[in-house]
Amino acid sequence: MPSIHPAIDNGIQKGDPNFSGGKLYCHCPSKKVEVTLASNVAHNHACGCSKCWKPSGALFSVVGVIPKDAVSITANADKVHVIDETAAIQRNACKECGVHVFGRIVNDHPFKGLDFVHTELSDQKGWQEPQFAAFVSSIIEQGFKPDGMDAVREKFKKEGLQSYDVLSPPLMDLIATYTGQKSGKLPAKL
Numbered sequence: 001m002p003s004i005h006p007a008i009d010n011g012i013q014k015g016d017p018n019f020s021g022g023k024l025y026c027h028c029p030s031k032k033v034e035v036t037l038a039s040n041v042a043h044n045h046a047c048g049c050s051k052c053w054k055p056s057g058a059l060f061s062v063v064g065v066i067p068k069d070a071v072s073i074t075a076n077a078d079k080v081h082v083i084d085e086t087a088a089i090q091r092n093a094c095k096e097c098g099v100h101v102f103g104r105i106v107n108d109h110p111f112k113g114l115d116f117v118h119t120e121l122s123d124q125k126g127w128q129e130p131q132f133a134a135f136v137s138s139i140i141e142q143g144f145k146p147d148g149m150d151a152v153r154e155k156f157k158k159e160g161l162q163s164y165d166v167l168s169p170p171l172m173d174l175i176a177t178y179t180g181q182k183s184g185k186l187p188a189k190l
């Protein structure tokens with residue numbers, strides 16, 4: 001089977017619940033973009049969607065969320081650009097190596113205030129390990145043959161990750177709560 005992701009292929013290493021953040025670097029050999037995260041991430045997950053950055057050869061991205069106020073570009077900010085301003089998650093990438101250094105939600109959205117980051121861009125240990133696999137069926141849209149999907153879902157199961165074809169139930173509940181409150185069908189105060 002092709003690589004799911006280097007952080008999952010040979011077993012998942014558990015994070016440190018007391019870990020308090022660190023630095024991410026793009027893949028440029030010099031003048032690396034440096035992003036400083038002032039906390040650990042949450043809801044870290046494998047994502048099979050076509051938009052999240054994946055390391056070369058991997059079928060999935062691994063991406064977690066962090067409050068946007070805990071994210072800052074601390075070196076070579078001039079190399080960073082937004083790859084698609086119309087996407088819900090505006091992915092800020094290095095213009096030279098293409099790595100997504102963080103994704104930010106700018107428009108009205110249930111996850112506004114959270115940034116999406118790839119902790120594999122850090123050389124520090126302790127980041128939260130992947131908790132689930134999201135948008136698993138989306139890899140088919142990118143050319144993965146449907147008859148290989150059982151093996152992919154089996155691999156996630158073996159590594160202790162539940163597969164979903166959207167996000168995990170807690171995140172889907174957050175999205176639905178936001179939508180229900182916006183339409184007035186759900187009280188603003190719960």
Ligand SMILES: N[C@@H](CCC(=O)N[C@@H](CSCO)C(=O)NCC(=O)O)C(=O)O
Pocket residue numbers: 047048049050051052063087088089090116134135138141
């Ligand atoms: N099948 C599509 C799905 C793309 C998608 O909806 N991705 C999600 C998850 S990204 C991180 O979990 C999403 O919220 N996207 C918003 C955005 O990317 O701006 C595909 O594969 O493209």
Ligand SMILES: [Zn+2]
Pocket residue numbers: 026027028032033094095096097098099
């Ligand atoms: Zn770079």
Ligand SMILES: [Zn+2]
Pocket residue numbers: 047048049050051052061135
């Ligand atoms: Zn994604």
